[in-house]
Structure formats: structure tokens, C-alpha cells
């Protein structure tokens with residue numbers, strides 16, 4: 171019988187470094203991997219993420235952007251540089267970004283082949299703010315959107331959903347979904363807040379659902395958002411594969427945001443998503459690490475999330 175849950179990561183993802191004092195620091199992934207190595211989670215199979223190819227990147231990103239990035243990555247071999255005010259790269263970022271995107275492709279293939287039920291990509295840089303034509307908000311390639319488009323284009327699925335519970339709105343992923351009716355994007359996020367997108371007015375399209383959460387809103391509003399809006403919309407879309415943008419920065423200890431969730435809320439939402447995936451998608455899920463900036467809370471929430479995926 172296939173194993174249930176696999177973890178994809180790569181050492182380069184620990185070396186990508188936006189520089190001193192940056193919240194999206196290498197220690198984040200070290201904390202997550204340490205958390206996932208303890209107890210029953212330590213027995214889950216781990217895989218080394220392959221590099222995404224140019225053809226993979228073009229599933230979402232433009233030729234101009236990929237070309238610009240090649241030059242920036244070459245310059246970053248000599249000295250760190252900024253792709254945007256928040257997104258800084260060093261000499262490891264080229265490989266890390268390609269591995270972060272490649273993780274999702276390998277994980278999606280393994281799940282489609284029935285080798286695993288689901289997977290967690292413990293990678294950085296994160297992806298959900300990255301637009302087709304530019305880096306943004308710590309994100310270089312849109313890892314989740316690339317995996318979604320890979321499933322549509324190469325596995326010929328008709329409906330793929332991305333659900334994003336990172337505390338920030340995934341503007342990049344939404345913009346990909348707006349241009350592709352085979353994709354569904356739902357996000358719960360603090361609003362008004364960075365990056366400024368994700369208002370309920372952006373929800374009128376059939377395949378985009380935004381549920382803004384007020385600062386200090388807490389668990390009750392989060393549960394309400396999923397029970398009343400996101401779960402029913404996802405159920406109606408009936409995805410054949412579910413991708414999760416798993417940011418843990420809605421936790422009450424997070425230094426960047428104020429949504430005030432608790433660890434168990436991430437287990438609850440994961441189990442709810444798994445039930446819908448079981449009904450429509452043979453349980454197929456690939457989840458990506460996005461944000462989460464308090465190291466202890468990040469590790470604890472990632473453990474709860476992956477334990478739910480693995481059923482341990």
C-alpha cells in the first residue's frame with residue numbers, strides 16, 4: 171500500500187538568505203524540518219526536491235521575468251541584491267527558488283501516480299505573492315500556481331483548487347486563477363493588510379473566493395470563514411486535486427500579523443480540506459510552506475498541519 175504523506179525539501183532552501191534581520195530567514199525552515207523530524211512525523215519519507223526547468227516556470231511566469239531573473243541570479247553570485255523592496259537574494263537563491271518550485275512538481279507527480287496520498291513541500295523562498303512577471307513579498311516563483319498549472323496542462327486534470335490560509339492574500343496565485351477557469355483560488359487573510367489585494371469585491375468571479383479577516387478576529391472568525399464560505403465554494407467546485415498554500419503567520423504569536431489563531435486551528439482547517447479532497451479528488455493534496463515568522467509557532471503549526479495530512 172502507498173505511504174500516506176511525503177515531505178519534499180532541499181538543502182539549498184536552507185541557504186537562501188535575504189540577509190540579517192529579514193523575517194523570512196533560513197532558521198524558519200530549520201525550525202520546520204526539526205519539528206517534522208520529531209515523534210511519528212520523523213518516520214515520514216523525505217525526498218530531495220528536483221530543480222524546476224524553464225518549461226516548468228513558463229507554466230506561470232513570463233519569458234521577460236525568467237530572463238531578468240537569470241541575470242539577477244548571476245549578479246547575486248557576487249553580492250546580495252533586491253528583486254523588490256522585500257525580496258532579497260543571495261548566492262544560494264537561484265538553486266533554492268528552482269528547488270522550491272520543483273518540489274511541488276515532484277510531489278504532484280508522486281501523488282498522481284498513487285505513490286503517496288498527499289505531500290508537504292518544506293521549501294523557501296515562499297511563492298504566493300510572486301506574479302507572472304515579477305517577484306514580490308519574499309516570493310520569487312509562484313510554487314503553488316506552477317504545481318496547479320502542471321496538473322492541468324500535463325496531467326490533464328480539469329479542475330485544480332488552491333486554498334491559501336496564509337495570513338496574507340496570495341495576489342500572485344489569484345491572478346493566475348483569474349486567467350484560467352480550470353483553477354479555483356480561495357484565501358482567508360487579514361484585511362486591510364499587505365499586499366492590499368483580496369477584498370471581497372474580487373470574489374465575483376466564479377473561481378475566486380476571498381474572505382477578509384479583521385485584525386484580532388481570532389479562531390471563531392476563521393472557522394466561520396471556512397464553514398460558511400470557503401468549504402461550500404470548494405465543495406461546489408469539486409476539485410480533482412487540492413493544493414494548499416500553508417502559511418502559519420495567522421498564529422497569535424506571529425510578529426507580522428494579528429489574526430490570532432491557535433495551533434489547533436491549522437489542524438482543523440487541514441482536516442476540513444482533506445474531507446473535501448477525499449470526496450472529489452481521491453484525497454490528493456500537495457501543501458506548500460508559505461509564511462510564518464515566529465519560529466516556535468511556525469514549527470508547532472507545521473507539525474499540526476502535517477500530522478493531520480499524515481493522520482498521525
Ligand SMILES: [Zn+2]
Pocket residue numbers: 336337338417419460461462
Ligand atoms: Zn504570509
